Amino acid sequence: MSGLYLHIPFCKQACSYCDFYFVTRQDQKAQFVEKLINEIHSKQDSVYSQGIIETIYFGGGTPSLLTIKELSSILEAIKSTFHLKAKEITIELNPDDVSKEYLDGLKGLGINRVSMGVQSFDEELLKFMHRAHNANEALQCLEILSLSAIEVFTADLIYGNPGQTLQMLEKDIDTLLQFDPPHVSAYSLTIEPRTRLGKQLELGRLMVPGDEVVEQHVDLVEEKLKRAGLFRYEVSNFAKPGREAVHNTNYWEHKNYLGLGPGAHSFWWDENKQGATRWSNEANLKKYLENNHTKEIEKVSLAGLAEERVMLALRTSKGFSLCELKTRYNYELSPGQLAYLERMAFEKKLVMEKDIKLTSKGLKITDAIILDLLTA
Ligand code: SF4
Known part of the structure; x- marks a missing residue:
């Protein structure tokens, strides 16, 4: 899909x-x-x-x-x-x-x-x-x-x-x-x-x-x-x-999407699911009409995708699960990151059950929590 x-x-x-x-x-x-x-x-x-x-x-x-x-x-x-x-x-x-x-x-x-x-x-x-x-x-x-x-x-x-x-x-x-x-x-x-x-x-x-x-x-x-x-x-x-x-x-859940038109962004998993490619059409209508536009291409590793998924998921009420990180991205959070999540759960900024998700209190400082988690 x-x-x-x-x-x-x-x-x-x-x-x-x-x-x-x-x-x-x-x-x-x-x-x-x-x-x-x-x-x-x-x-x-x-x-x-x-x-x-x-x-x-x-x-x-x-x-x-x-x-x-x-x-x-x-x-x-x-x-x-x-x-x-x-x-x-x-x-x-x-x-x-x-x-x-x-x-x-x-x-x-x-x-x-x-x-x-x-x-x-x-x-x-x-x-x-x-x-x-x-x-x-x-x-x-x-x-x-x-x-x-x-x-x-x-x-x-x-x-x-x-x-x-x-x-x-x-x-x-x-x-x-x-x-x-x-x-x-x-x-x-x-x-x-x-x-x-x-x-x-x-x-x-x-x-x-x-x-x-x-x-x-x-x-x-x-x-x-x-x-x-x-x-x-x-x-x-x-x-x-x-x-x-x-x-x-679907963007937040890393489903494939194709962007068409000047300035449009795309994301597509590699065939072997070991990474993905992200690219964008040059944001220039004149060049687009002349068939002369370039694409900016970025390869994203599985680990990069996993970190991105954590960032995107923490912005949503569904959150993410450790199991999803393991099976889809072959990624495990470090002991330091897990300890940080537990501290956030203790402070009622996050719920750590089957899924890990921010509470309303946590959502107010989403960016700070994401940054601290990824650097913990
Ligand atoms: S300039 Fe155009 S694209 Fe930008 S916010 Fe206004 S209507 Fe939307």
Whole structure:
């Protein structure tokens, strides 16, 4: 079983915090769709097309800038190239692109999950983020979405913004919960160096909230979502039981995935299962269209994969087991690492039963625990 990720690199405008690969000119959209279809067909009769594709994810960029016809031609190419038994087909949407007709069109294509970049309902924060949509568009979109035939929708929220109070965040969460979302992704604002916010920070024009404020935001998000029946199954992801994202869960569980489009990442186990290869298409639309893009390739050893698996699993509510590490990665934790885990269990930051997983207390300091564990 594997997944397919398609990177659609077009956006209306650059969000101030975003460091994904995208372009704001859309005049090459038709040419891009054609190249993407060529790239899909190029995998015919390859190792990637032998197994079953269980999930497809249209990410970006802004995939909802593609028309239903364009999406349909991409899906047709996928069906004619791969063995598709899709459990989940997700598309990322921006609120300003959504209409009932568009959602009906997506449903008609077999897309059963949409992910909407709401981020906030506060006009000032949306402006600060330089989002293309306003609060009203987000509300209208959620209204249409919650009434649509699409099975699952998820909405993104960003907390920990400069000037965002707990009351503002609470209002955002309450507004979103009115639409009874089956899934929510909530991220703390991270400021990457190559972004507009990164430049402002460098110039000293931005004051970011301290760790204690961000921690209060996380607590509020977790508590309110839990009360609404959405459980934290990964550091940034909350879902009603059975509504967890399959595609993203497969990333954390080291299932194979193939990424197509400029800037897309792939991961594939070696045939002998003694390691894997990770690669990415160059993030450059011009070169992609000229068939001139390079791939950055990285070989990952079994031990490297095991450590990565520990890191990814500790971010999830499922955790990992020592047995899994042994059988899948031929890897054993050192006595020092086991002693560290026992200490964390004593401090109630972790549960050490058949599976080893962080408690809610531990999840607050996931990165620190992972770092300490891997260096213990
Ligand atoms: S819409 Fe998404 S991908 Fe595009 S700039 Fe904004 S955050 Fe980045």
